[in-house]
Amino acid sequence: MKYLIVVLILIxxxxxxxxxxxxxxxxxHGVFSFGLGFVSSMIFKSEVAGFTISFGIGTGKEFSDYKRxxxxxxxxxxxxxxxxxLGCLTYYLMKxxxxxxxxxxxxxxxxxxxxxxxxxxx
Numbered sequence: 001m002k003y004l005i006v007v008l009i010l011i012x013x014x015x016x017x018x019x020x021x022x023x024x025x026x027x028x029h030g031v032f033s034f035g036l037g038f039v040s041s042m043i044f045k046s047e048v049a050g051f052t053i054s055f056g057i058g059t060g061k062e063f064s065d066y067k068r069x070x071x072x073x074x075x076x077x078x079x080x081x082x083x084x085x086l087g088c089l090t091y092y093l094m095k096x097x098x099x100x101x102x103x104x105x106x107x108x109x110x111x112x113x114x115x116x117x118x119x120x121x122x
Contacts, residue, residue, distance in 0.1 A: 021075055029076050030083035033058050037087025047088040054084040 020026075033054050041050025058080030066072040 029079040033083030034087040037084040041091035
């Protein structure tokens with residue numbers, strides 16, 4: 001937790017000094033891509049589908065900016081990639097843990113003979 005606080009302080013300080021990698025817009029790109037990657041991975045139950053959808057939407061937004069303003073910001077695209085990757089990775093790790101927990105509970109409760117526990121020996 002204290003490492004997260006240090007990172008957030010560094011981001012805020014670097015934003016104050018005009019670092020173009022950590023502006024509010026870049027943070028929004030990363031957070032939105034993270035959420036979209038995580039949710040789309042959950043919906044389609046596939047990290048590849050989640051990554052493709054999230055990164056595709058982020059890239060599409062950058063191309064629409066390019067068509068409208070004539071600017072394509074590669075920093076936004078890096079944040080889109082990072083957020084999407086972390087979102088899909090988070091889903092993958094959570095999915096793996098859920099499976100291990102469910103598998104453990106199934107093994108644990110399959111060994112119990114409920115008939116003996118309830119007093120029915122038939």
